[in-house]
Amino acid sequence: MPLWPRALRAQPPFPDQPVKMIVPFAPGGPADIIARIIGQAMGAKLGQPVVVDSRSGAGGAVGVEAGARSRPDGLTTVLASTGALVVLPHLMPRMAYDAQKDLAPIIQVLSVPQILVVRKGRGVTSVAEVVALAKRQPGKLTFGSAGNGSSLHLAGELFKLKAGIEITHVPYRGAAPAVTDLLGGTIDMILADVPVVLPHIRGGELLALGVTAEQRAPILPDVPTMAEAGVPGVISETWYALFAPASTPKDRIAKLHDAAAAALQDDAVRRSLAEQGGQIVGGTPQQLADFMVSESRKWGELVQLANVTLN
Structure with a gap:
């Protein structure tokens, strides 16, 4: 053979x-x-x-x-x-x-889109109110991120560009410490991946203002897209x-x-x-x-x- x-x-x-x-x-x-x-x-x-x-x-x-x-x-x-x-x-x-x-x-x-969140009781309840406050106080409001160059940092920069505002970036070593400081009032806002802040949204500690996607997130159907909230072009996932x-x-x-x-x-x-x-x-x-x-x-x-x- x-x-x-x-x-x-x-x-x-x-x-x-x-x-x-x-x-x-x-x-x-x-x-x-x-x-x-x-x-x-x-x-x-x-x-x-x-x-x-x-x-x-x-x-x-x-x-x-x-x-x-x-x-x-x-x-x-x-x-x-x-x-x-x-x-x-x-x-x-x-x-x-x-x-x-x-x-x-x-x-x-x-x-996974990012979502713009603020601490409940901060005094703003919409993206439009954040934009208006930022325009009255250029550079005073702060946003946290998971670090320089992270997707959360870039989402914040895109928001600044499209809204025509100046807010100050505060980088952290990861999203979790940024959320901790947001809850404590050290920073004013964060654009975070939905899973990172979802428990705090559901728990009533954080207020969700806008989703950085073309469509609403099925898991948060009542939260408008950034375009629906008045700032089109903020697409970051x-x-x-x-x-x-x-x-x-x-x-x-x-x-x-x-x-x-x-x-x-x-x-x-x-x-x-x-x-x-x-x-x-x-x-x-x-x-x-x-x-x-x-x-x-x-x-x-x-x-x-x-x-x-x-x-």
Whole structure:
């Protein structure tokens, strides 16, 4: 019996071992929660577990670099978000990776808008009142963020630009301490991802004024969009997408995409992701690639207009 050439021998099924999903943020945060929700469902589709690997640091850049530098065999993915993909490249002169060249898009998972909130009893109850107060007292009002160059910082800068106001940025080491100071009255407002402030909104401690999306957030249907509240053009969302290292074989990208797409159609997954306050996206790898180009252009222009720096 002739021996078949090595190339024609039966190849082992993919994946034949667990798939790693790198999350560029600390455990317990929104990215970690989203990764575990989608990872569990993907594992059921792939026939192998999807293991979450937290690699936090430098606003997500550490984890994204780890994903980009991983072996391109389809067994390592990275769930990255807006900042490390399309904002930091405009703020850091020497990035260790090029998100559009070193990563292979798989699928966009979720898009979570920010929401403008103030402490209840602050004396303002609408976006229009915030704008009016800021115009009467230029530079006096403050807004907190998760740090210089974070998506929350950029959302605040976009709000300033579109509303024609001057409010002072106060950066923190993460969204949680910013919310703590907002509750304590140290700062006046914050544009935060919905899940970060939702418990305080529901608890009556914070007042939600406007959502930075084209449509209202289903989880907060009574809160107007920023456009409905009188400031159009404030569209800012923290989006999460799944990638593999560049050069990962296309058939393996396709299998990972199909597993993720199927997971996003699962009723239990959809309910769990809805609790994160965002909109499930989906789509093809090419749609994600095109979206990254447009997002990079948008935030790059804002960084220049607002003179945003990491200092």
